Amino acid sequence: MIELEQMVIELSEAFGPSGFEGEVRQKIASWVGEYTNVTYDHFGSLIAVHSGTTMSPKVMLAAHMDEVGLMVRGILPGGELRVVTLGSWWPPSLLAQPVVIRSREGDRLGVIGAKPPHYLREEERNRQLKLDDLYIDVGARSAVEVQAMGIAPGDPVVPAVQTRPLSGQSVYMGKAFDDRLGCAVLANVLQTLGSHHPNQVVGVATVQEEVGLRGAKAVSPVIQPDICIVLEGVPADDFPGNSIVQGRMGGGPQIRRFDPTMIANQALVDLLIDTAQQSGIPYQVAVRESGGTDASAIQVHTHGGVPTTVIGIPVRYAHSHQGIADIRDVSHTAALVREFIFRLDLKTVNHLKQNPW
Ligand code: CO
Numbered sequence: 001m002i003e004l005e006q007m008v009i010e011l012s013e014a015f016g017p018s019g020f021e022g023e024v025r026q027k028i029a030s031w032v033g034e035y036t037n038v039t040y041d042h043f044g045s046l047i048a049v050h051s052g053t054t055m056s057p058k059v060m061l062a063a064h065m066d067e068v069g070l071m072v073r074g075i076l077p078g079g080e081l082r083v084v085t086l087g088s089w090w091p092p093s094l095l096a097q098p099v100v101i102r103s104r105e106g107d108r109l110g111v112i113g114a115k116p117p118h119y120l121r122e123e124e125r126n127r128q129l130k131l132d133d134l135y136i137d138v139g140a141r142s143a144v145e146v147q148a149m150g151i152a153p154g155d156p157v158v159p160a161v162q163t164r165p166l167s168g169q170s171v172y173m174g175k176a177f178d179d180r181l182g183c184a185v186l187a188n189v190l191q192t193l194g195s196h197h198p199n200q201v202v203g204v205a206t207v208q209e210e211v212g213l214r215g216a217k218a219v220s221p222v223i224q225p226d227i228c229i230v231l232e233g234v235p236a237d238d239f240p241g242n243s244i245v246q247g248r249m250g251g252g253p254q255i256r257r258f259d260p261t262m263i264a265n266q267a268l269v270d271l272l273i274d275t276a277q278q279s280g281i282p283y284q285v286a287v288r289e290s291g292g293t294d295a296s297a298i299q300v301h302t303h304g305g306v307p308t309t310v311i312g313i314p315v316r317y318a319h320s321h322q323g324i325a326d327i328r329d330v331s332h333t334a335a336l337v338r339e340f341i342f343r344l345d346l347k348t349v350n351h352l353k354q355n356p357w
Pocket of ligand 1: 178
């Protein structure tokens with residue numbers, strides 16, 4: 001069984017922007033295949049069924065495999081690549097960052113360029129950078145040179161980043177922690193659950209979350225879960241000047257009561273908090289002013305609705321080249337989910353369904 005820490009490193013470094021999740025899926029399948037029955041839907045999501053002592057209730061755990069990335073749109077005469085985004089980026093965070101372009105002939109390195117500051121006019125300096133100002137520079141001098149490298153419109157792009165430890169033993173810097181940390185929890189729980197849980201667990205690694213929860217919308221009606229927990233790498237809010245901190249890195253799993261796209265089943269949240277307290281697992285509770293996850297799609301894309309919430313692992317600088325996260329938050333999340341699954345027998349889940357608040 002692979003260590004959680006090694007799992008995080010491998011998942012973080014895997015290539016997998018929205019619509020190109022194959023490498024991530026292959027890793028998860030190789031880790032959980034021995035413990036679950038793995039199938040795929042027609043859109044790319046992985047479905048791993050873990051049998052317990054009974055077939056019902058059906059407990060869905062979901063994590064998305066895709067990371068925010070780019071796609072080559074076209075090649076300018078000078079050899080620069082224009083791009084479209086796969087998921088949401090804040091353009092200033094892209095400037096001067098290294099990227100890898102997956103061409104049909106292999107991976108190519110580039111850097112995100114823009115007009116150099118030395119050449120900017122006054123009015124250009126004072127306005128915010130837009131995606132249109134940016135391009136990928138692969139070190140070529142013409143479109144012909146770029147074509148000779150095998151690069152073509154449609155090639156997917158992700159940050160070129162190695163996952164590295166920071167000070168301390170458990171904090172790492174790397175890309176795609178949103179949501180490879182959730183994928184790591186999913187795989188770890190499926191590996192360590194054992195067969196005595198009073199339910200059927202269905203682990204789902206979804207595709208295309210970052211472009212509008214498309215994978216979750218496609219797969220939920222197929223699963224028809226009785227209850228669902230979404231596992232997410234969520235933006236940490238422990239930055240300077242924030243007076244309401246609900247997602248501190250190292251503060252433990254963050255249980256979500258609300259975001260603008262989802263009102264969680266409050267009884268489910270209460271039961272999760274109970275479980276954390278009784279198991280001595282640190283936790284934090286979030287009421288978010290923005291954001292949304294696969295949970296908003298899953299909770300309404302099943303007949304009659306599904307009691308749902310999100311458990312988040314705080315990630316500083318999500319949707320950028322260098323996120324920072326604490327592995328202890330990942331292992332605490334896995335411990336909480338594992339404990340929780342053993343509480344979800346038919347009676348408890350039926351109660352949550354009938355008494356959501
Ligand atoms: Co995410």
